[in-house]
Structures are given as structure tokens and as C-alpha cells.
Amino acid sequence: MNDSALKLPTQEIVVDEVFPHAPETIWKTLTSEALMARWLMEPQGFAPVKGTRFTYQTKPAGEWDGTIHCEVLEVVPNERFVYAWKGGHESNKGYGSRLDTIVTFTLTEVPEGTRLRLVHSGFVTPTNDTAFQNMREGWRKVVPSLGNFTDVPH
Known part of the structure; x- marks a missing residue:
């Protein structure tokens, strides 16, 4: 049996937004620990450096302690920021089920400013359906709000 036969069906969340800011400004908002804490969650141990492992803390459920384990996978300043997002526990169903995902931010300069994708x-179907639905709604609110945090001094 080859690897493709073992691959489970997955879903992805996509949010595309244009901001009236330079890529450098949006980049700083995405990769500053102080600003991340304002628009998403407070990261522990974060640095925008490939290989850096950091965590977020959210509401625990069942056997899961609520810790989201992340690792920076790719950093191309002002263009691309990628990290692993893992959490949950295999014994949980619904909220808090085992999650092994990738978050990718891509910045593109456009005449209006910066397109952020x-x-x-x-998200494995159906195991991660609850996480997918919750996080899809969350990202759809959080990403458009990023522009509100760009000029925050820190």
C-alpha cells in the first residue's frame, strides 16, 4: 500500500484580505509576540525564526490540557510565515480531538497595500470537523481585524 492510499481526506481554511498597509507593517503584526497576543493569543517562547517551538494556551477539554504546540517551519520576511499547529488528544471527540495542522500566511504587495492570504x-475529516468549524469562524474574524493592531506601540 502506498502513502497516498493511507492519506485521510482533509479540509483547509482560506482567508484572503487586503490591508492599506505596507507588507513590512503586516509582517510585524504577524510576527511580533506582543502584537500576536493582542489579535490571536499570547504565544509562549515565540520568535519568528525557523525551528522555534512555541505554545498557545486555550480552553482544556477531556484529556487535552489546552496547549497548542507550534513550530516555525518557514520565515521569508515580509512575504511568507509558516508554522505547525498541533494540539488535542486522541481520546477526545469533537472539541479537543487530536489536531496536526499547518498555518501559512502569504503577503503580497498590491496597489492598495498588502494582500494577506x-x-x-x-484538518482531517471527520475527526477535526469541530476544530475546522470553530477555527474557520475564528480566522474569518481575526484576519480582517489585523489592520486594527498595526500601529500599536510596543
């Missing part, structure tokens, strides 16, 4: 991929 978020792709959060790897």
Missing part, C-alpha cells in the same frame, strides 16, 4: 490546512 491565510491557509490553515490539514
